[in-house]
Amino acid sequence: MKRLLCILMALAMSASLFTACGGDETTTSGGEKEPAVQATPEPTPEPYEANVLTGYEKDADYPEGQRIIAVMVNNITQCRPQRGLSAADMLFEIKVEGGITRFMALFTDYNAIPDIGPIRSARDQFFRLVLPWQPLYVHVGQSVVQAEYITNYSYDEWNLEGKYDSNLIYRDRDRVNWAGNSVATEHTAYTNGQLIADYVERHDVDDRRMYNSTFFDFVDYREPAKELTGEHLEGGASPDAGRVTIRHSQAYRTQFDYDSSLGQYAMAQYYSTKGSYMDTVDENNGQQLMFDNLVILFTDLHTYPGHITDLQYAEYSWGGVGYYCYGGKIERIRWQKGTPLDTLRLVDFETEEPFEINCG
Secondary structure, eight states: OHHHHHHHHHHHHHHHHHHHHHTTEEEOTTSOEEEOOOOOOOOOOOOOOBOTTTOSBOOTTOOTTBOOEEEEEOOOGGGOSOBSGGGOSEEEEEEOGGGOEEEEEEESOGGGOOSBBOBOOBOHHHHHHHGGGOOEEEESOBOHHHHHHHHHTTOGGGEEETTTOGGGOEEOTTOBOTTSOBOOGGGOEEBOHHHHHHHHHHTTOOOBOOOSSOSSOBOOTTSOOOOOOOTTSGGGOOOBOSEEEEESSSSOEEEEEEETTTTEEEEEEEETTTTEEEEOBOTTTOOBOEESEEEEEOOOEEEOTTOTTOOEEEOOTTOEEEEEEETTEEEEEEEEOOSTTSOOEEEETTTOOBOOBOOO
C-alpha cells in the first residue's frame, strides 16, 4: 500500500509540472487544441482506528470512550475448567503464591462479557501491568500489598470488589470440576456483563476513558502481517515454534500447540494428578482456548520480604528478555516497563526500537 501511494504521488506531480509549462491548454504541431492534462488527486488514506486490545480495526459495535476491564480468574487445578476466558481480548497468566498461577482476562467492552470465573482475589503483579490504562478491575478479595496499591493510587472508584458487593457476583454452588468433584465455596464466584453494568450504574462508576494508543504496538491492520525470522535467537536456533511450553513451577505448566489450519495456538495445561496435559476449555462453550499471539516475558519473581505466605513480587522496573510467537514462529525480544504508571512496551532485541506484534 505504501509503495502504491508513492507511485500515485509521483504521477500526480509529473502531471502538475506538465500542465504548468503549457498553461490551461496545449497545442499539437498541427495547431489543434487538446484539453489540458488534469492532475490525479492523491487518495485520502483511511484513518487508523484500532481496537486498544487487539489492534484490529474498530467495528460498528466498538464501545468508543469506554474503559477496558480486567477480571481476575482462578487457575488452581481443582477449579478448572473456567468460564468466559475464550471471550477475552487478552489473557495474562502469572505465578502467584505456592507455585500456582492466576489469570487476568482483559475485555474491550464489559457489557459483552459472558459468565466468567471463578472470580478470585487481586494480586499486584497483575494490577501494575494494567494500572496505566486505568481499567475497571474486577476481583473478590485482594492481597495486603494489592490493598496498598489501591489506596496509594486512589483506585477505589474503578476497583470492583465482589467481596463487599455480593450483587457483583453470583455463586454456582452446584458446580463440579473437570474430575466431576464438587468444589470449595471460594471456587464458585462468577460475574457477567449485566452484573458489571448494574454495579457501574449502582455505584455511579466513571466508566469513560479515551485511549490515544493501543496496549501493544500493533502492525497496522491495513498492512500485511509481520513474518518472524528468528534473527535474534540464541546460536542461530530455528525460528520454528510448533509447540511452546512455559513452566511456571513443577505442577503449573502451560503448553501451546500451533494449528496451521487455523493459524492459531491451542492452549493446554498440565495436571499433576494425571501426569499429563489437558486441553484448556471454556466451560461456557466447550471450546479450547485459541490465541493468535503469544508473548512470553521473563523477570525476577520472589517472595515479598516478611510475607510467610509466599506472596510473590514481580520485578518490572528493570525490563528483561522475552519471546514473541506468531504463525508457528518465534522471535527473541526485550521488554520495558519502569514505574507502575509506565506502560508495558516490547522492543527489538538489539536496537530497542518499538517492536510491533500482529493484530490478534
